[in-house]
Amino acid sequence: MEMTGAEILVQGLLRENVEQLFGYAGATICPLMDALKATPQIRYTLVRTEQNAGHMASGYARVTGKVGVCLVTSGPGATNLITGIATAYMDSIPMVAITGQVPSGLLGRDIFQEVDITTAVSPFTKHNYLVKDAAQLPQILKEAFYIASTGRPGPVLIDVPIDIQEQKVEDVKFPEEVEIRGYHPSIRGNERQIRRVAEVISKAHQPLICAGGGVWLAHARDELLQLAERYSIPLVKTMMGISLMPTDHPLNMGMIGAHGNACANKALVKADLLIMVGCRAADRTILSPSEIQRRMATIHIDVDPAEIGKNMDAAIPLVGDVKVILRQLLELDAPAPDSEDWRRQLKEYRQAELTRTFPRREGSVFPGTVLRELGRQLRDDAAVCVDVGQNQIFTCKYLPQKKGRLLTSGGLGTMGYAVPAAIGVKIAQPERQVVAICGDGSFQMAMNELAAVRCTGMDLKILVFQNHTLGLVHQIQKTEPYHGPVGVDLDGSPDFTVIAAAYGIPSLVLDDEDRISETLERFLGTEGSCILICEVHPDVGTND
Amino acid sequence: MKQTISVLVENRAGVLNRITSLFSRRAFNIDSLAVGVTDDPSLSRITIIVDNGNSVVEQVEKQLNKLIEVIKVRTLDESTLIGRELMLIKVSANKGSREQIMTICGICGAKVADISPTSMTMELSDTSDRVNTFEDMMRPFGILEVARTGIIALQKGAGKI
Numbered sequence: 001m002e003m004t005g006a007e008i009l010v011q012g013l014l015r016e017n018v019e020q021l022f023g024y025a026g027a028t029i030c031p032l033m034d035a036l037k038a039t040p041q042i043r044y045t046l047v048r049t050e051q052n053a054g055h056m057a058s059g060y061a062r063v064t065g066k067v068g069v070c071l072v073t074s075g076p077g078a079t080n081l082i083t084g085i086a087t088a089y090m091d092s093i094p095m096v097a098i099t100g101q102v103p104s105g106l107l108g109r110d111i112f113q114e115v116d117i118t119t120a121v122s123p124f125t126k127h128n129y130l131v132k133d134a135a136q137l138p139q140i141l142k143e144a145f146y147i148a149s150t151g152r153p154g155p156v157l158i159d160v161p162i163d164i165q166e167q168k169v170e171d172v173k174f175p176e177e178v179e180i181r182g183y184h185p186s187i188r189g190n191e192r193q194i195r196r197v198a199e200v201i202s203k204a205h206q207p208l209i210c211a212g213g214g215v216w217l218a219h220a221r222d223e224l225l226q227l228a229e230r231y232s233i234p235l236v237k238t239m240m241g242i243s244l245m246p247t248d249h250p251l252n253m254g255m256i257g258a259h260g261n262a263c264a265n266k267a268l269v270k271a272d273l274l275i276m277v278g279c280r281a282a283d284r285t286i287l288s289p290s291e292i293q294r295r296m297a298t299i300h301i302d303v304d305p306a307e308i309g310k311n312m313d314a315a316i317p318l319v320g321d322v323k324v325i326l327r328q329l330l331e332l333d334a335p336a337p338d339s340e341d342w343r344r345q346l347k348e349y350r351q352a353e354l355t356r357t358f359p360r361r362e363g364s365v366f367p368g369t370v371l372r373e374l375g376r377q378l379r380d381d382a383a384v385c386v387d388v389g390q391n392q393i394f395t396c397k398y399l400p401q402k403k404g405r406l407l408t409s410g411g412l413g414t415m416g417y418a419v420p421a422a423i424g425v426k427i428a429q430p431e432r433q434v435v436a437i438c439g440d441g442s443f444q445m446a447m448n449e450l451a452a453v454r455c456t457g458m459d460l461k462i463l464v465f466q467n468h469t470l471g472l473v474h475q476i477q478k479t480e481p482y483h484g485p486v487g488v489d490l491d492g493s494p495d496f497t498v499i500a501a502a503y504g505i506p507s508l509v510l511d512d513e514d515r516i517s518e519t520l521e522r523f524l525g526t527e528g529s530c531i532l533i534c535e536v537h538p539d540v541g542t543n544d
Numbered sequence: 545m546k547q548t549i550s551v552l553v554e555n556r557a558g559v560l561n562r563i564t565s566l567f568s569r570r571a572f573n574i575d576s577l578a579v580g581v582t583d584d585p586s587l588s589r590i591t592i593i594v595d596n597g598n599s600v601v602e603q604v605e606k607q608l609n610k611l612i613e614v615i616k617v618r619t620l621d622e623s624t625l626i627g628r629e630l631m632l633i634k635v636s637a638n639k640g641s642r643e644q645i646m647t648i649c650g651i652c653g654a655k656v657a658d659i660s661p662t663s664m665t666m667e668l669s670d671t672s673d674r675v676n677t678f679e680d681m682m683r684p685f686g687i688l689e690v691a692r693t694g695i696i697a698l699q700k701g702a703g704k705i
Contacts, residue, residue, distance in 0.1 A: 122562060123569045127612045130558070147612060182554065182615045306606035309599065 003172045005134030006035035006165040009098065010042070012141035015174055018042060018069050020060060020427060022053040024080075026073020028100030028113065031165035033071075045427060045456075048448035050077050052420035054084015054155075055409075055446075058093045059424025062407055063383060063432075065219060067148050068093065068424065073100045075113030078159075082121060083414060085155045089124035090411025091240060092217055094153035096144050104132060104161040118159050126154030134167035138174045146178045151185025152304040153217055185303065189318045189325040197299050197316055198334035200273060204297070206342040207233045208271035210256060212285075213240025213410065214278020214302060214322050223326035224277060225249075231336045234346050236264040238279045239396050240410040247354075247375070247400040253346055254353065257285040259393040259542060263349035268292070270345075275299045278322045281312040282411070301325050359544050360513050364537045366544070367394035367465050373516050374435070374463070375400030377524055382433040383407065383425045387418035387442035390471035393542040395437050404433075416445030419462060423449060426458045433524075434459075440466040440490055450503040453529050460529045464496060467536040475541045500531040511535035546575060546595050548620045548627060548697050549604065550705055554613040555581055555588040562611055563590060572596060572604050576629075576694030587615065591627075591696045618705040620697055627697040630669045632657065633679060636686035637664040645685060652678040663688060 003011070009032055013021075021044045025033050036042060047053045050072045057068025068088075072081050078099040088095045101107070102114040118128045127147050129140050137160075144156040201207060215224050221244050228235045228251050235245055236256045245252045254261030256268050268274070268286075274296050281289055281300075289312035292298065300307075300314030301322055308317040318325055358366045371394055378384070382404040386395040392408055399406070407425070409417040422436035438446075443464045453460050465471075470488040477485045500507035506526055510519045510533070523532040553559050560579060567574050575593040582589050594604060601619055608617045637645055638661070645664055649656065654668035668678050672695055679690065699705065 118558070119561065119565075122565050180612060183612050304610070306603065306610055310603060310606075313599075 001172060002168050002170050004031065004035070004165065005131075005137055005160065005167045005169065006031040008134060008137040008169065008172055009141065009160070009165070010035045010039050012138055012174065013042060013069065014039070016067065016141070016145045018067070020045070021069050021071050022047055022056040022060070022424065023071030024050045024053060024073065024077055026077045026100060026113070028074040028102060028162045029071065029077075030100075031162060032098070032100070032160070045423075045452055047420070048451055050080035051083045051416070052446060052449050054081055054088060054095070054097070055414075055417050055420035056424035056427070057095050058084070058088050058091070058417075059385060059407060059421030060428045061094050062216070062421075063405060063425050064428045066094070067145055068095045069098070070095070071098045073113065074102055074117070075115045077113075078115055078117040079120065085121055085157065086124040087409050087412045087414040087417060088155045089126070091213060091409065092153050093155065094149040095155040096148050097155060097157045099157060099159045100165070101130070101159045101161040103163040105163065107161065118157065121157050124155070125157050128157040128159070130159045131161065131164050134164045135169045135172075137164075138172060139178075142175050142178045143180060147180070147183065151183075152214075186305070186320045187324055189301070189320040189328055191328075193316060193318050194325070194328045194332065197318060198329060198332045200297060200299065200316065201231055201233070201275070202335045202337055204273035204337045205339060206271045207231070207273040207275065207337055207339060208253075208267050209233050209235040209275045209277060210238065210268070210279055211235060211241040211244050211277045212238040212279025215241055215244055218278060218303065218322035220278075220323035220326055223323055223330065226330055227326050230330065232339055232343065233275070233337070234267060234343060236267055238285045238410070239408060241279065242396050243401045243404060243406040246402050250347070251343075253350055255396050258287060259284070259397070261353050261397055263346070263353040266349050267346050271296050273297045273299070275301070276314070277301045277326070278303075280307050280310070283311070286312060361537045363511055364535045365510055365513055365516060366540065367391065367534070367536060368398040369513060370510070370516055370520070370534055371395055371399040374520055375402075377520050378402070378404070378435070379433045380404065382435060383422070383429070385418040385422040385425060385434070385436045387436075387438040388413045388415045389439045389442055390467070390475065390540070390542050391437055391439040391442065391465045393472070394465075397542070415442040418442065419446040420449050422460055422462075423452050423458070426460050427456070430458070435461045435463060437463045438465070439471060440464055440468065440493055440496070441470045443496070444490070444493065447499060450499070450505060453505065454503045458529060459527070461523060461526075462529070462531045463523070464531065464533050465536045466496070466533050467538045467540060468493070469538045471536075471538070471540070472542070474538065496531060496533050505529045505531055507531040507533060509533045509535065545597070546593055547601050548622070548625055548695065549592045549594060549601070549608070550618050550620055550697060551590040551592065551608055551614060552582070552616040552705065553588050553590060554615065555586055556613060559588070559613045560590070562613065563608070566607055566611065567604075570603070570607055572600060578694040578696045580696070589696075591694070593695055616705050620699055624700045625697045626700055627671060627695045628669050629672050629675050629695045630667065630693040631675045631679065632665060632667050632691045633682055634663055634665040634688040634690075635682050636662060636688060638662060641685055645682070648678070648681045652681065654678055
C-alpha cells in the first residue's frame with residue numbers, strides 16, 4: 001500500500017489512540033492538516049498562540065494519563081511552542097509535538113520560516129527527531145510515543161519537512177512494538193534496598209513522606225495513601241503533588257517550600273526520617289538540602305536515577321516506577337513505626353494553620369478567604385488549574401483539596417498556563433468541573449484562548465484575582481535588597497468584564513468579603529463558562 | 545581531578561551535538577573529547593576527559609545515560625586504563641637543527657611525517673603526559689603549529705564496557 005508521509009503520520013497517530021490535537025496551522029504543515037481533514041476521529045483545537053497548544057496538551061495529558069499531542073508549523077510556530085515544551089519538560093508531562101519544516105533540500109539556507117527547532121529544543125525535550133525519510137515515520141512515531149510516556153515522561157518533538165510529508169512510501173509497515181537499545185527505564189525497585197527501606201521506616205520515630213508530581217505521573221496516588229496510612233506516616237507535598245492527599249486527611253501536613261505551609265516546613269525540620277517519593281528536592285521546595293541531610297536519614301524514590309543525588313544525596317536511593325516500588329513496600333508488611341507522639345505534635349501545628357484567620361480590607365477580598373470557600377463549594381473530583389504568582393501560592397496553600405486535581409506549572413513557573421491547561425482538561429473530560437485560577441497578570445498572558453472556550457461553548461469557570469500589579473514580584477521588590485516596586489504595575493489593563501462580554505461569556509465581580517459565599521455559588525452555578533473577577537488589594541502578600 | 549568517561553553511542557547525525565549541549569547545559573566542563581566509529585559501524589565511541597569533582601562525574605554519567613542515543617557510559621579507572629593521544633607538531637627546522645630534532649624524536653618515539661627546507665612535522669601517539677613532554681622538547685626549535693586529537697582510551701585486559 002502506498003502512503004504519503006502525512007498519511008503515515010495520521011495512521012500512526014490513530015494507532016497511538018490519539019483523539020485530540022492542539023495546534024496552529026501554517027504553510028509547512030499543510031500536507032498533514034490535509035490528511036487530518038479526512039480523519040474526523042481526531043479532533044483538532046486551534047489555539048491563538050502556539051505556546052498554549054503545549055499547555056492545552058499538558059492539561060489534557062495530566063488528567064487522562066495519555067500523551068498530549070500538539071501540531072504547529074515551522075519557524076515562528078515552532079519557536080512559539082518552545083515555552084509550552086519547556087513547561088512540559090520541567091513537569092515531566094508526556095507530550096509529542098509535531099512541527100512542520102521547510103523542504104529538506106533547503107534546510108540550512110535560512111529560507112522563509114526556517115528555524116533549527118530540534119537543536120533549539122534539545123535542552124528541554126526528552127528526545128527529538130528531524131525526519132529525513134518518510135519511510136522511517138512509522139518507527140519514529142512509535143518510538144516518540146513510547147519515549148514520551150514511559151520512564152520519566154517528557155516531551156518529544158518530531159520535525160517533519162514538508163517534502164517528507166508529501167513523500168510517497170510503498171509497503172508501509174507499522175511496528176507493533178518498539179525496542180530502543182539505549183533506553184530501558186527501570187521498573188522494579190531493588191529488593192534488598194526495599195527491605196532496607198522497610199527496616200528504616202519501622203525504626204523511625206518521626207518519619208515524614210514528601211510526595212511530588214512523580215506520584216501522579218506513576219498513577220500511584222492510592223498506593224501512596226496506603227503507605228502513609230499503613231505505617232501512620234505524616235505527609236507533606238511539593239507544589240506538583242499538592243492534590244495527592246485531601247486537606248482534611250489526618251496525616252496531611254500541607255505543602256513544603258519557600259512558599260509552603262508553616263506546618264509542613266516545621267514537620268520537615270523536625271523529622272528524623274524523610275521519604276521522598278517522586279520529587280526533585282528543587283531549590284524552592286527544600287531550601288537547604290545539606291541541612292536536611294545532616295539532620296535526618298533520607299530515602300529517595302524516583303524513576304529517574306539522575307534525580308537522586310542531583311540536588312540532595314539520599315542515604316537510601318530507590319530507583320524504579322513509583323507505583324511498583326510502593327506496592328513492593330506495601331507487600332513487605334513491615335511493622336509500623338512508633339510515631340504517635342510525633343503525629344500528635346504535628347496535629348497541633350496543622351490545626352494552627354487551618355484555623356488561621358485572614359485579614360480583611362474594605363472594598364477588596366483576601367485570596368485565602370475566597371479559596372477556602374471555593375474549595376468548600378467545589379465538587380469532590382473538580383480539577384483546578386492555577387497560574388503562576390501570588391494566585392498560585394495562595395491556591396496551593398489554602399485551597400482545600402478533596403479527591404480532585406490541582407494542576408500548575410511547578411517547574412518552569414510559566415505564567416499563562418492555567419487557562420489553556422484548563423481548556424485541555426475540559427476537552428479531555430467535559431463532564432468534570434474545571435476551574436482556572438489566575439492573577440490579572442497571568443490572565444492577560446492567555447486570555448486570547450477565550451476563543452476556544454467560546455467556540456466550543458464549554459463550561460469553564462475562570463477566577464481572576466485582580467490586584468493591578470504583578471503581585472509576587474511586587475512582594476519580592478518590597479523586601480531587601482530591593483528599593484520598592486518597579487515595572488510591575490499592570491497599567492492599561494482592560495476591563496475584564498468587557499473582555500468576557502466580547503467573547504460572549506458572563507462575568508461577576510467580587511469585592512466584598514461578606515458576599516464571597518453567595519458570589520461563588522452564582523459563579524459555579526452559572527450555566528456554561530463564567531469569569532469571576534476578585535478585587536484584591538495590591539499590598540496583599542502571600543504571608544499575610 | 546581529571547577523569548576519563550567512555551561513552552558508546554548510536555552512530556547517527558546529531559548525537560555529538562546532544563552530548564556537547566548536555567555538557568554546556570548542565571555546566572559540566574570538558575577537557576577533551578574524541579569520537580570515532582567502533583568495530584560495530586552502528587556505534588561510535590566517545591572518550592571524554594572531564595575535570596570535575598566525583599559527585600559531578602556521577603551526575604555526568606547519569607545525565608548521559610538519559611540520552612536515548614547513549615548505549616553505555618563508563619568512567620574508566622585511571623589505574624587500569626590505556627589512554628593515548630595523537631599529536632601532529634610542526635616546528636622550524638634547518639640544516640643546523642634537524643639532527644637535534646631527530647635525536648629527540650628517537651628518544652620520544654615520534655615519527656617524521658613531513659619535511660621541508662625550513663620545517664619538520666612530527667607525529668606522536670602516546671599518553672598525554674609524554675605528548676606534553678615531547679611538545680616541551682620541541683618548543684626551543686620554534687613551534688609553528690600543533691594539532692592534538694584528545695585522548696582515546698580503553699580499559700586494560702579482556703573486559704569491555
